[in-house]
Amino acid sequence: MTLKIANFELASSLLQAPMAGVTDRVYRDLVREHGAGLATSEMITSDLSLLNTKKTQLRLPQMDESSPRSIQIVGTEPSVMAEAAKFYAEQGAEIIDINFGCPVKKVAGSKKLAGSALLKDEVRVKRIIESIVSAVNVPVTIKYRTGWDMKTRNAIRIAQIAENAGVAAVALHGRTREDKYKPYAEYETIRQTKKYVSIPIIANGDICNAKQAAFILDYTQADGLMVGRASFGQPWIFSELNKLLFKIQPTCEITDTYKREIALKHLRGVYKLHNLDANRLDDCTTNHSRFANKVINWYLLSMSIQTDLRPKILGARTVREQLSLFEEALFK
Ligand SMILES: Cc1cc2nc3c(=O)[nH]c(=O)nc-3n(C[C@H](O)[C@H](O)[C@H](O)COP(=O)(O)O)c2cc1C
Structure with a gap:
């Protein structure tokens, strides 16, 4: 019920x-x-x-x-x-x-x-x-x-x-x-x-x-x-x-790869919500980076991903740079 x-x-x-x-x-x-x-x-x-x-x-x-x-x-x-x-x-x-x-x-x-x-x-x-x-x-x-x-x-x-x-x-x-x-x-x-x-x-x-x-x-x-x-x-x-x-069956299998894809989807969604085009070299040092950095930290923590790239990701100066570093940390 x-x-x-x-x-x-x-x-x-x-x-x-x-x-x-x-x-x-x-x-x-x-x-x-x-x-x-x-x-x-x-x-x-x-x-x-x-x-x-x-x-x-x-x-x-x-x-x-x-x-x-x-x-x-x-x-x-x-x-x-x-x-x-x-x-x-x-x-x-x-x-x-x-x-x-x-x-x-x-x-x-x-x-x-x-x-x-x-x-x-x-x-x-x-x-x-x-x-x-x-x-x-x-x-x-x-x-x-x-x-x-x-x-x-x-x-x-x-x-x-x-x-x-x-x-x-x-x-x-x-x-x-x-x-x-x-x-x-x-x-x-x-x-x-x-x-x-x-x-x-x-x-x-x-x-x-x-x-x-x-x-x-x-x-x-x-x-x-x-x-x-x-x-x-x-x-x-x-x-x-x-x-x-x-006993509600999931609609898909929650694999490690799937989780990483969701992390990227979330980050891309946040860029979009704040009107940031991930394909442009937007300035990532201002307000919106607070939101993006929060999302990145959550996923690194929840998946116990320890990466030397973390400071670089969080300090990235552009959306493109941040996204590509995060992708690297997740998939390489
Ligand atoms: C960052 C943050 C923001 C929150 N904002 C709200 C809010 O806007 N409205 C609300 O009713 N509760 C808010 N809460 C309280 C949560 O809805 C929830 O009651 C609380 O975190 C306890 O649940 P949890 O132990 O599962 O996190 C907030 C909690 C956190 C951590």
Whole structure:
């Protein structure tokens, strides 16, 4: 039985976690290709005055992306968030996901009230969810942490608020905001939360192999699992987990050569996303090299490729040079 979010029956109950600066369109397409049942966008601002920034433009819903297109919004004011949700739904979002989990200062710091900071204000959480649910005709989901800190863990109440307000599914990361990303995620709170609501619960946090994924699924009785960092440089993790957990056969054999081809495909996709023609000698020393270098590092690490070429690849001055050095490191 696969996961259903409102009317969307997902191809798999394994979902890609949204990650800002990571799960761009190229990343989402790749994980879907490898069996992720859903790949939500990086969080996008609710401040529509920022629509014309490059960052927001890249995060807008894209009609040619596979369905269901889930867009995650972040914000503070219920009416502003509702207006943004309505706008993104009109632009093609088929699911609106609300971010109640982001721990970073820029979003949830002492002077901010967004992301995980909202968990301290349940009344506002309720108002945000209710405003968004009534503003859009598409399913609304939330992604959140177990609470602000250990003393104020309120995952169950937040799930109940969400369910009562008409949310279609919740994804719960087994850490508080205070935990940030420190090891290890805990699953007891997810297990307890599952007992109190009947909407689907998706468990998230440190899922990185089939044995552990099977344990978390069984222990929490969650309806789905969400994988974040473990997919860095290995989008095929979804094929592997799908096969071992749900007996879903991969569409192709995941050989070493195949993995290397995917690494190149990912890098080429990132160049294209940032409008860089790999056949021209573009200047590779500016902003976009951050994105490309991140991708290169993920794959070298995930495939344990130790190469003397690494500094040269990361310091390459042109797209062409970088691509050819990376290819050499992968295939020679
Ligand atoms: C670089 C990075 C960016 C992230 N950005 C988001 C985001 O935009 N929205 C969100 O809900 N969570 C975000 N997260 C949290 C992840 O979705 C996920 O909850 C967290 O990484 C735990 O899952 P994992 O242990 O499988 O990585 C981010 C995490 C990382 C590492």
